[in-house]
Amino acid sequence: MAFAPLLPIGGVAGWSLLQRIEEQQRQTFAKSPEITRATTHFEVAINTAVTAEDLVNDRRLLQVALGAFGLEDELDKRAFIQKVLESDPLDSKSFANRLVDPRYGEMANAFGYGSVLGPRVADVGFAGEITSAYKERQFEVAVGDADSDLRLALNARRELAKHAATAEASGRDGSAWFEALGDRPLRSVIEKAYGLPTAFGQIDLDQQRDTLRTKTRELFGDESIAVFSDPENVETMIRRFLARSAAEQGASGYVRGQGAITLLQAGAAGFASLVQSRFG
Incomplete structure (x- = not known):
């Protein structure tokens, strides 16, 4: 591009x-x-x-x-x-x-x-x-060509707000959390922002959701994903993600944002079997 x-x-x-x-x-x-x-x-x-x-x-x-x-x-x-x-x-x-x-x-x-x-x-x-x-998404692709972590941040800004709106409209907070867990790029941002270990994705799906609820309540005072209807809360998540990512890359010697683009290209494919086992 x-x-x-x-x-x-x-x-x-x-x-x-x-x-x-x-x-x-x-x-x-x-x-x-x-x-x-x-x-x-x-x-x-x-x-x-x-x-x-x-x-x-x-x-x-x-x-x-x-x-x-x-x-x-x-x-x-x-x-x-x-x-x-x-x-x-x-x-x-x-x-x-x-x-x-x-x-x-x-x-x-x-x-x-x-x-x-x-x-x-x-x-x-x-x-x-x-x-x-199309213009919105392709702008994010262009940003990702320069820094894939910033592409993840733009994606998270939109998707967190979307999942929050879904939870508020449907009253089904649990389902909204599961959808967020199935969104691989967004999931990567949430996990890093909350400082969760790599092995987090291997535990039971209900436990993953409950862990995210607990972390959300500790940080924002409420366990519902609807807290991200507040742009300030979304901004807090993104900044935590970027700060932790930069610290990890600095420690490892990686180029900034290296590898994050793979998550956006792969989508939720790698998470399919886990979610399908949960919903049948």
Whole structure:
């Protein structure tokens, strides 16, 4: 990707700098030729993709569709993505909803190919909704090219708020915690922010959730993931993550952010068997 954000430093200082220049950097990124070409094509042509097969057969459309949900690495898995898109978003047993990574279900729901109401591709505002999400996610990819820990931080800022909103809306805090545990990039941020050992992921899933609740209560006074509806609490988590990550990298001699990008590319795949054993 041609765009390169101005990030001369990493860690907490780099995060502070990124926040100060983020809006201007996002605007510059959105105007870059590569992004402009991709989003313009999507906005012009998406209403012609009346079936999921139409969408997956147009590589340029599919690139934006997947990128809007952080699934750009799935671009060559057309048959798999078509099956995801054709899933009924309201059926908890549909293909997309049975996958551990919630982004697939979110994409199926957004496009609506498997919905009784039909696809949303011609709805007013739909194309803008998807291209806006695409720009946001792809900006994070560009940041990750400079510092993958900062990409994880941007991802955590969005996803913590999303899981908090889900918990508040549904009243199902336990489920929201399990979804966060299944989100591998977010999970890595939470674990490091809370100073949890590598072996934490090997214990019983209920114990993992209870541990996170305990740590959250100790730090924020409440065990619910809904505490992250407060941006200050999200900021605290991110800064703890970045500080601990920088300390570990300094001690080991790693390049800052090295290896974190793998988590974002892999998604929740490595966590699938554990979550599926919990939910059947």
